[in-house]
Amino acid sequence: MDDSPRWARLIDEVAAFAVSGCCAGCDIPGTLLCPPCRRALTQAPQKRTTPTGLPVVAALTYEGVAARCIRRIKEDGETVLARPLGSALAAAARELPPGQGFVPVPTSRSAFRKRGYRVPELLMRRAALPVDRRLRSVRRIADQRELGVAERARNVSRSMVARHARVECDVVVVDDVITTGATLDEAARALEYAGFRVRGALVLAATPRHRDDAENTW
Numbered sequence: 055m056d057d058s059p060r061w062a063r064l065i066d067e068v069a070a071f072a073v074s075g076c077c078a079g080c081d082i083p084g085t086l087l088c089p090p091c092r093r094a095l096t097q098a099p100q101k102r103t104t105p106t107g108l109p110v111v112a113a114l115t116y117e118g119v120a121a122r123c124i125r126r127i128k129e130d131g132e133t134v135l136a137r138p139l140g141s142a143l144a145a146a147a148r149e150l151p152p153g154q155g156f157v158p159v160p161t162s163r164s165a166f167r168k169r170g171y172r173v174p175e176l177l178m179r180r181a182a183l184p185v186d187r188r189l190r191s192v193r194r195i196a197d198q199r200e201l202g203v204a205e206r207a208r209n210v211s212r213s214m215v216a217r218h219a220r221v222e223c224d225v226v227v228v229d230d231v232i233t234t235g236a237t238l239d240e241a242a243r244a245l246e247y248a249g250f251r252v253r254g255a256l257v258l259a260a261t262p263r264h265r266d267d268a269e270n271t272w
């Protein structure tokens with residue numbers, strides 16, 4: 055589903071052409087996303103839980119076209135992809151009960167310096183979700199990619215703090231990709247400590263289930 059106006063699509067396509075000149079999903083020339091790859095970004099949202107049992111709604115499975123597009127926005131600076139990916143995030147957000155705040159997982163200083171933008175917040179803005187930047191990192195964490203489930207949990211443990219809630223309120227944590235869920239659990243811990251009720255998490259993509267424990271390569 056793509057409800058962006060035609061002019062916005064045109065701008066996206068011109069910008070993407072300037073960057074790469076080919077489809078982000080399959081490399082055919084002359085378009086930001088060809089129609090089949092656009093369709094690959096409209097999936098039925100899926101449900102997961104983190105190791106501590108936090109319910110997670112994921113817009114996409116992290117494989118194929120979706121994985122390529124997410125890598126391009128995270129690693130190659132192709133922010134024009136935030137629009138179609140944001141549409142997928144917006145569709146998944148509609149699975150959540152209304153009346154909650156949306157709190158993005160904080161972006162590390164080094165990642166922000168490298169990219170110049172915060173991926174979860176960029177996606178949220180394109181999904182028309184209000185950004186409540188309430189969490190911040192309080193220490194550096196090691197690269198998660200080489201780590202297993204237990205190591206990831208240890209690595210991120212107590213790495214975030216949240217500004218305290220003035221009134222009790224319900225929030226949802228938002229991130230780009232869930233692998234083991236350790237980062238979301240740490241975000242939820244920090245928010246609950248600050249007085250929030252964390253109802254769940256919303257993510258753009260979840261790694262395929264069969265690879266959850268075996269492969270952490272992104």
Ligand SMILES: [Zn+2]
Nearest residue numbers: 077080088091
């Ligand atoms: Zn394509």
